[in-house]
Amino acid sequence: MSGPDPTSLLSLRDWRALGEETDVRSELQEGVRIVTPRPAKRHIRAVHRLWNALEGAAGEDYEVLGEIDIVIDAHTPATVRVPDLVVCAATAPDNLDAAHVLLAVEVISPGTRRIDRVMKRSEYADAGIAYYWIVDLDGPRLTEFTLTDGQYTGHEHIGEFTTTVPFAFEVDLRLLTR
Template sequence: MTVWHEPQHEPITWDMFLDIDPDIQRDLEIVDGFVVPREQRSREHQKVATRLSSALEKATIAEVRRSGRDESYETNTEVDVLLWDVPPTARKPDAVLHRCLPEFEQLAAAHVVIVVEVLSTWSARRDRVHKMGDYADAGIPHYWIVDFNKIGAVSIDRYVLAGRNSPYIHIGTTHRDMGPIAVNITAPFPIEVLWADLEVAPQL
């Protein structure tokens, strides 16, 4: 394996990025061929992402069973999503809902239905500007931004692509103070998530 080192003077290929030692690569993303360190993430940040991923998967499985859909879906956290390969750009979303893939197939933007970033002190501008632009350019249809506190998720901003080669448009924000339901949507298909599903504080 290649051990990643700095500085980087020219773009690398996707295969070169994948050859970086996994213990190092898990804290890296690649943007237009240049390796970018990921922001620092707190324990609560990680827990919120995991809770949301689990809640999305549970809701999606229930909908697939109810509707008899032919396609199957799964969720992941902090997995490389290849947005485009020339020059290579891949992000590691905090949570992602995507179509099920064969074991060794690379997860790419074309497979993704919803991509989610959880805000932190260090990531707000990157999530709201840079990653939003990258996900839109890659054609991922739904983008959510989640804010949180010590209790768990407190707000969810939802965006959808306005059309082919278009930016995201904001379609709604839910806040914990508005009631028990965090998400209740019909597109891409019916999904309901409760704020209680997204709590991270210890139960008293």
């Protein structure tokens, strides 16, 4: 199978031609393929528990998805991110772009702290994703960002986290690390 020219920046078409990967986790940042190892057990456990809690609160109108490609910018050079979790309308199409995402959630791993806190925060805000949560398992703590006038404003939560957006939801953050 032939792929795109590795010396040029990838388009969205090139990215999709790569197919699914199971041994690594990759994203596309302004046409450059970024590869990281799969997350550790602690990270996966926390994502799974948060996914279950969100799904239980979401109701029929929403869908909670994990590790799905989100097209942030389709123009070449393209940007495609893979949040740990997203919430979208249950009627959203199979191929999601940022306009379909109501909430993006990232659980910080040792190698993704700056990417999650700076790069993705900026990209998600520019793409218009209304809500962005960053979960730091060292605490544990959740920073809840809301998009206001094109910028995220945030509040940090430790212990219990309760919100009404994008739907009523509450979780004891300590349960994510047990």
